[in-house]
Amino acid sequence: MKRAAVLCSLLFVFAGLAGCAPDQSEKEPPDDTVETPQTQETQLLFDSKFAEGIAVSALESQEVSYTWWKYGDASASTEPYWTLGQYGNLSKTRENYDSSLNDLSLGTIFEDPKGIEGQEGAFYTLTNRSGSKMIKVDPATGTAVLNADTSKEYIDQQTGEIVARRDGEDWVHMILQQNHPTVTLAQVDSFIMSLDFTLDACDTYDNSIGAAQFQWIFSVHDKTSPIGDYFWFNVTLFDNRYEVFPGTQMYDGGKADSTGKFIFAPTGEELFGESGGKVTVGETYHVELDLKQYMLKAFEIAQSMGAMAESEWEDLTVSGFNIGWEVSNVSNVGVTIENMSLRTVTSGA
Numbered sequence: 001m002k003r004a005a006v007l008c009s010l011l012f013v014f015a016g017l018a019g020c021a022p023d024q025s026e027k028e029p030p031d032d033t034v035e036t037p038q039t040q041e042t043q044l045l046f047d048s049k050f051a052e053g054i055a056v057s058a059l060e061s062q063e064v065s066y067t068w069w070k071y072g073d074a075s076a077s078t079e080p081y082w083t084l085g086q087y088g089n090l091s092k093t094r095e096n097y098d099s100s101l102n103d104l105s106l107g108t109i110f111e112d113p114k115g116i117e118g119q120e121g122a123f124y125t126l127t128n129r130s131g132s133k134m135i136k137v138d139p140a141t142g143t144a145v146l147n148a149d150t151s152k153e154y155i156d157q158q159t160g161e162i163v164a165r166r167d168g169e170d171w172v173h174m175i176l177q178q179n180h181p182t183v184t185l186a187q188v189d190s191f192i193m194s195l196d197f198t199l200d201a202c203d204t205y206d207n208s209i210g211a212a213q214f215q216w217i218f219s220v221h222d223k224t225s226p227i228g229d230y231f232w233f234n235v236t237l238f239d240n241r242y243e244v245f246p247g248t249q250m251y252d253g254g255k256a257d258s259t260g261k262f263i264f265a266p267t268g269e270e271l272f273g274e275s276g277g278k279v280t281v282g283e284t285y286h287v288e289l290d291l292k293q294y295m296l297k298a299f300e301i302a303q304s305m306g307a308m309a310e311s312e313w314e315d316l317t318v319s320g321f322n323i324g325w326e327v328s329n330v331s332n333v334g335v336t337i338e339n340m341s342l343r344t345v346t347s348g349a
Helices: 268-275 291-304
Strands: 009-011 039-043 054-057 065-069 082-085 116-120 123-127 133-138 143-149 172-184 190-206 212-222 230-239 248-251 262-265 284-290 316-327 330-347
Touching (some): 143 172, 143 190, 230 268, 316 330
Antiparallel strands (some): 212 316, 248 262
């Protein structure tokens, strides 16, 4: 059942992570630091249960306008810590294509909402008119569900016939994003991500181009670089092209607004350990990774391939991420995310 909500539109400055959340880096980190005589462990995630709502992006990754999705007990005046990037605007490349059908944006004082709000049990839901995207959030547990059905976007809207994405054309994103307190990698002993996830669906209708990828992505920046140099570090948790993900060492490309920056991703065996890295629909997986050691490896490989040539390890920082789907083939996919954590561990005095 739809519910009324107080919604507003905001403008934010794009900073650092491409298509990333509004800058939260000046806010105080969550107050759950654990200290012992030997170590200090600091949780970096803000609002890990999504209690303060989510700022929903426009369809264009370079736009800076957001509408706030507020639900439950969320304060109507508190800026959300999380952003949902719902990028992919096919009206730029397809004739007579109405991309507003795929839009999750909510209402402003100037415009009626395109997204449709609702509830499913304990979950608050937001979907679009085409049914191609849905997010569900339970703020009591911090569980989030991200669904994308690109068979309802990569189509001829007049006939309903599937028309696969063309090379260079936008692809569908459903990614949760957040900026966190800056981590200087050389100054921490460990930088640890962990989560539980369940692949709820993966039905592929056309695999002639692209893939369906569920990833947790970081950008690693050189804080001293006059050009703001950085590389991408991808934790690829699922890629429908592979039984076990083989890893990535390449440059970003494939569409007009690609960054051209180096991308590194560990292999499935490195992420999943003894389970081997094969991800099956309906199974729940726990992944925990010390990002620091892998980001050092990624930096060394990036330099060997011509990236980050003027950078030093001591100057590399991380301050934001996105997690979710990038679906460039024709697939219906869904994932449930639980128990997300991002923390640093440093030696005590």
